[in-house]
Amino acid sequence: xxxxxxxxxxxxxxxxxxxxxxxxxxxxxxNLQWYRQNSGxxxxxxxxxxxxEREKHSGRLRVTLDTSKKSSSLLITASRAADTASYFCAxxxxxxxxxxxxxxxxxxxxx
Amino acid sequence: SAVISQKPSRDICQRGxxxxxxxxxxxxxxxxxxxxxxxxxxxxxxxxxxxxxxxTYESGFVIxxxxxxxxxxxxxxxxxxxxxxxxxxxxxxxxKQGMNTEAFFGQGTRLTVV
Numbered sequence: 001x002x003x004x005x006x007x008x009x010x011x012x013x014x015x016x017x018x019x020x021x022x023x024x025x026x027x028x029x030x031n032l033q034w035y036r037q038n039s040g041x042x043x044x045x046x047x048x049x050x051x052x053e054r055e056k057h058s059g060r061l062r063v064t065l066d067t068s069k070k071s072s073s074l075l076i077t078a079s080r081a082a083d084t085a086s087y088f089c090a091x092x093x094x095x096x097x098x099x100x101x102x103x104x105x106x107x108x109x110x111x
Numbered sequence: 112s113a114v115i116s117q118k119p120s121r122d123i124c125q126r127g128x129x130x131x132x133x134x135x136x137x138x139x140x141x142x143x144x145x146x147x148x149x150x151x152x153x154x155x156x157x158x159x160x161x162x163x164x165x166x167t168y169e170s171g172f173v174i175x176x177x178x179x180x181x182x183x184x185x186x187x188x189x190x191x192x193x194x195x196x197x198x199x200x201x202x203x204x205x206x207k208q209g210m211n212t213e214a215f216f217g218q219g220t221r222l223t224v225v
Contacts, residue, residue: 042218
């Protein structure tokens with residue numbers, strides 16, 4: 001069963017705009033990871049944020065984690081057509097390295 | 112990050128047959144997992160592949176239907192047995208090299224059962 005929910009389920013924005021996706025989860029976690037999936041292919045790892053971290057950056061990506069609210073957000077700045085994909089969050093609990101995935105956000109960048 | 116090779120990338124199979132999916136990693140990894148992604152859905156964990164012992168299955172998945180092997184620290188197979196159209200999914204191999212670290216995925220196997 002899914003650990004969490006992502007919203008929105010789908011998002012369409014103009015190229016160059018920023019895209020924000022949110023992930024909520026239900027139990028205490030050790031870390032949270034974000035992934036990108038293009039057209040039903042394999043998952044590309046984007047970023048990992050640990051439970052003692054609040055914010056991480058990687059290039060045009062910014063991830064935040066609020067453990068008190070059990071939520072995370074992924075911000076993609078200056079979006080490009082190539083960012084069109086599905087984005088998933090996944091959580092790992094303490095003492096358990098299995099990942100539980102959220103429902104995903106389908107992002108479409110309009111050229 | 113580990114380089115993961117998953118084969119086949121896709122297949123169309125007749126119902127009642129079985130398909131074995133291979134996952135090869137270019138370096139030794141501590142943990143290997145198999146996930147299923149049904150059409151339009153998110154990923155669900157099938158099992159943890161344990162090196163040299165039986166896999167650990169999640170609720171709703173059984174060894175008779177999804178036998179898994181992991182003979183060493185770089186290779187694992189997942190077999191989808193006695194397939195039905197409901198088994199049409201993407202199957203993905205995932206690896207981790209330590210606790211509280213990133214999980215990396217293969218390119219997936221897109222299975223269609225007709």
